[in-house]
Amino acid sequence: DVKVTQSSRYLVKRTGEKVFLECVQDMDHENMFWYRQDPGLGLRLIYFSYDVKMKEKGDIPEGYSVSREKKERFSLILESASTNQTSMYLCASSLWLQDQGEQFFGPGTRLTVL
Amino acid sequence: AQKVTQAQTEISVVEKEDVTLDCVYETRDTTYYLFWYKQPPSGELVFLIRRNSFDEQNEISGRYSWNFQKSTSSFNFTITASQVVDSAVYFCALRPIIQGAQKLVFGQGTRLTINP
Numbered sequence: 001d002v003k004v005t006q007s008s009r010y011l012v013k014r015t016g017e018k019v020f021l022e023c024v025q026d027m028d029h030e031n032m033f034w035y036r037q038d039p040g041l042g043l044r045l046i047y048f049s050y051d052v053k054m055k056e057k058g059d060i061p062e063g064y065s066v067s068r069e070k071k072e073r074f075s076l077i078l079e080s081a082s083t084n085q086t087s088m089y090l091c092a093s094s095l096w097l098q099d100q101g102e103q104f105f106g107p108g109t110r111l112t113v114l
Numbered sequence: 115a116q117k118v119t120q121a122q123t124e125i126s127v128v129e130k131e132d133v134t135l136d137c138v139y140e141t142r143d144t145t146y147y148l149f150w151y152k153q154p155p156s157g158e159l160v161f162l163i164r165r166n167s168f169d170e171q172n173e174i175s176g177r178y179s180w181n182f183q184k185s186t187s188s189f190n191f192t193i194t195a196s197q198v199v200d201s202a203v204y205f206c207a208l209r210p211i212i213q214g215a216q217k218l219v220f221g222q223g224t225r226l227t228i229n230p
C-alpha cells in the first residue's frame with residue numbers, strides 16, 4: 001500500500017517563526033504535492049514537484065517555498081509564518097506515468113499560527 | 115480555466131436514508147478525469163472513484179453509486195441506506211488527461227453527517 005506520512009498532525013507556531021512541514025512517501029512516486037485546506041475553499045495547490053530538485057508553483061504559492069532534495073521527501077517551508085497561514089496542510093504523491101491520475105494523501109498537518 | 119462546484123456545504127440525514135452529493139464542473143479540456151475523495155475525521159483523503167470523460171456509464175459499488183452526465187457537466191454521488199460511518203467530508207475533483215504532474219482541481223467539499 002502507498003503510504004504518505006507527514007511529520008506532525010498538529011503544530012502551533014508564533015508569528016514570524018520559520019516553519020518546516022515534512023512529507024515522506026514510500027512508493028517511489030515522482031510527483032509530490034502540497035495543498036492547504038480551508039473551510040468553504042476546498043483544497044488549494046501550493047506547490048508541486050515532478051522530480052528531485054524540481055518544483056512548480058501552484059495556485060497559491062505566496063508566502064511558501066518548498067524543497068525536494070530526495071525523491072521520497074517533499075518539504076513545505078513557511079519563511080515567516082503569519083496568522084493567515086493557519087490551516088490544514090495536506091501532502092500527496094502520484095506516479096508520473098500513471099494515466100489515471102490518482103493522488104495518495106497523507107493524514108494532514110493542522111497548523112496554528114498565533 | 116477549470117472549476118469544480120459542490121453547492122451543498124453541509125448535509126445532515128438520519129441513518130438509512132439515501133443521500134446525493136452534487137458536483138458540477140467546468141473545463142475546456144475535451145478529455146479529463148473526475149474523482150471523488152472521502153475525508154473522514156482522521157483527516158486523510160481516501161480515493162473513492164475515478165471516471166474518465168469517455169465513459170458516461172454510471173457506476174455502482176455496494177451502497178455507493180455515481181451518475182456522470184456530460185451534457186450537464188455533473189458527476190453526482192449517491193449513498194444508499196446511509197450509515198454513521200459514512201459521515202465525512204466529500205470532495206469532487208477534476209484534472210485533464212495528460213501525462214506528468216497532474217494538478218487536481220477540487221470542489222469546496224460537502225460535509226455529510228449521518229445521525230443514528
